[in-house]
Amino acid sequence: MDSLTNLTGSSNYFEDFAVGRRMRHARSATIDEVENNYLSKQVMNTAQSHWNEEIMAGSPLGDGRLVFGLITGSMTVGLASQDTAENALCELGLDAVRFKRPVHHGDTITAYTEVLDTAEDPERDDAGVVRFKHWGRNQHGDVVCEIERLVLIKRRSHWGPQ
Amino acid sequence: MGEPDFESFPLVPHGNQFEDFPAGRAFGHHWGRTITSGDNALFSTATCNWNPMHLNAEFARAHGHPDVVVNPMLVLCTVVGLSVEDLSETGGPFLGMEGVRFHQPVYPGDTLTAGSRVLEARESASRPSTGIVTWHTEARNQRGELVLEYQRTNLVAKRRRASRD
Numbered sequence: 001m002d003s004l005t006n007l008t009g010s011s012n013y014f015e016d017f018a019v020g021r022r023m024r025h026a027r028s029a030t031i032d033e034v035e036n037n038y039l040s041k042q043v044m045n046t047a048q049s050h051w052n053e054e055i056m057a058g059s060p061l062g063d064g065r066l067v068f069g070l071i072t073g074s075m076t077v078g079l080a081s082q083d084t085a086e087n088a089l090c091e092l093g094l095d096a097v098r099f100k101r102p103v104h105h106g107d108t109i110t111a112y113t114e115v116l117d118t119a120e121d122p123e124r125d126d127a128g129v130v131r132f133k134h135w136g137r138n139q140h141g142d143v144v145c146e147i148e149r150l151v152l153i154k155r156r157s158h159w160g161p162q
Numbered sequence: 163m164g165e166p167d168f169e170s171f172p173l174v175p176h177g178n179q180f181e182d183f184p185a186g187r188a189f190g191h192h193w194g195r196t197i198t199s200g201d202n203a204l205f206s207t208a209t210c211n212w213n214p215m216h217l218n219a220e221f222a223r224a225h226g227h228p229d230v231v232v233n234p235m236l237v238l239c240t241v242v243g244l245s246v247e248d249l250s251e252t253g254g255p256f257l258g259m260e261g262v263r264f265h266q267p268v269y270p271g272d273t274l275t276a277g278s279r280v281l282e283a284r285e286s287a288s289r290p291s292t293g294i295v296t297w298h299t300e301a302r303n304q305r306g307e308l309v310l311e312y313q314r315t316n317l318v319a320k321r322r323r324a325s326r327d
Contacts, residue, residue, distance in 0.1 A: 004224055007214050027210065034208050042205065043236070044195055044243035046176070047251050061255070069256040070242055071209075074235040078209035085213055089225065091234040094262035094312075099255065 005161045008086045013156035014118070014128040017084075021115045025079045028110040035075065036067040036105060043068075067103035072145050076136035079111035085151055087159065089127050092150040101144045108139040116148065126158035177251035180293040180320040183283045189248040191276045195240050197232050199270035205236040232268040234310075241301040241310055244276045249297055254317035257294070262312040266303075273304040281313065292317045 029035070040050040049056055049066045056064055085091070103109070117131040130153050136145040154160075206216045214221040216233045223229070250256065268274070278299040286292045295318045301310040 004221065007218065007221055029210050039205060039208060039239070040243075042201060043239040044193060044246075045239075046243070046247045047253075049253065068239070070235070070239045074205075074209045074211070074239060077235055078206075078211035081211045081213050088213070088215070090231070090267065091264055093264055094238075095260055097259035097262065099258060102255075 005159070009082070010156075010161060012083055012085075012153075013087050013160055014130065014153040015156050017115045017118055017130045017132075017153070019115050019118060023080070023083055023113040025083055025111040025113065027079060028108050029075055029079060030106065030108045031067050031071065031075060031103060032105050036071050037065060039071055039074075040068045043070075061102045062104055064104050067105070067107070069099040069103075069145065072099070072103045072109060072136055073097060073147055075109050076111045076134050076145055076147060077149065079109065079136075080113050080132070080134050084113060084130075084132055084149075085153070087154045089152045089154060092129065092152055095148040095150070096146065097148075098146045099144070100146065101138070101142050103138065103144050107144075109136045109144070111136055121152060125155075127152050127154050129153075176247055178248060179252050180283065180295065180318045183280045183293075183295045183297075183318065185280050185282060187280045189245070189278045191244045191248055191278065193244060194273055194275040195244060196273040197236065197240065197268060197270060199230065202230060202232045202236060202270060205239070206233045209233075209235065211235065227267065227269070229269045229271075232270065232272070234264045234268075237264065237268050237274065237301070237310055238262060238312070240274060241276045241299060242314065244274070244301075245278055245297075245299055245314075249278060249295075249314075250316045250318065252319055254292055254319050257315045257317060259315070260313045262310070264310055265308045268303065268309055272309075274301050274309065276301040283318075286317065289317070291322075292319055294318070 050068045112135040119129045132149045134147045278297040282296045296315040
């Protein structure tokens with residue numbers, strides 16, 4: 001067990017997520033060629049608005065390639081992942097996923113999180129379920145996506161450093 | 163020899179529009195996708211999701227998995243991607259999703275296929291040229307086991323009437 005606990009942080013077990021706790025995640029990321037143009041094609045997204053610069057010229061959504069909403073969402077979850085899921089056993093699901101504004105190449109995403117709810121898992125006593133709300137904001141401070149996320153997270157009492 | 167008149171080449175159309183989505187219509191989506199360890203490593207690192215459950219096979223094995231657990235956001239993005247031509251390629255913003263549930267882990271080498279059904283299609287009060295469509299999508303692995311389901315809602319363009327063209 002100790003070799004496992006050495007690989008992850010010690011301040012993000014189930015017991016650490018009190019309802020109402022808020023987090024501004026320390027690292028932001030710029031979305032560019034790899035993150036949108038390539039990943040959209042990697043995941044078989046055939047909508048060329050995500051990877052054809054010319055077709056989006058003059059679009060009411062803004063010039064240039066439009067970032068696939070779930071790439072913005074995945075980046076928001078990714079930026080929040082160390083603080084919210086480093087000691088997760090599994091990701092259970094997402095709810096209330098909303099894409100609020102278009103994102104373009106060169107935009108930079110920052111992730112924010114609030115703990116909405118926590119719950120026992122009736123089937124196990126070594127972990128509990130946390131419902132997070134995540135927000136992704138661009139470099140202008142505009143919210144671009146909102147996501148609620150359910151994660152099964154280890155309890156320190158069972159899995160933490162001995 | 164001169165070049166042909168490229169403008170005269172008939173376009174091979176792809177995608178559907180609002181009128182193609184009566185409630186209850188089902189779609190079996192094209193292609194399928196085997197998720198490789200490379201896909202998972204690239205996607206997880208590019209989205210800053212450096213979780214050892216997705217990137218450290220020994221860590222994942224110590225939790226009872228046979229290999230790394232494929233990042234569920236990659237599973238979700240891939241299933242949506244497979245559905246785009248049938249559901250949303252013709253344009254209209256992706257509005258949101260509800261009830262996304264990861265029913266079981268996906269491992270490198272697993273193959274995903276997806277299908278969707280129209281739950282609701284309604285007119286947009288504010289934008290008469292578009293409608294709002296909600297689909298329920300399911301994805302299964304190579305053993306037919308449900309790995310993911312969700313509801314997705316998009317604005318979808320209507321066909322242009324000849325009189326407006």
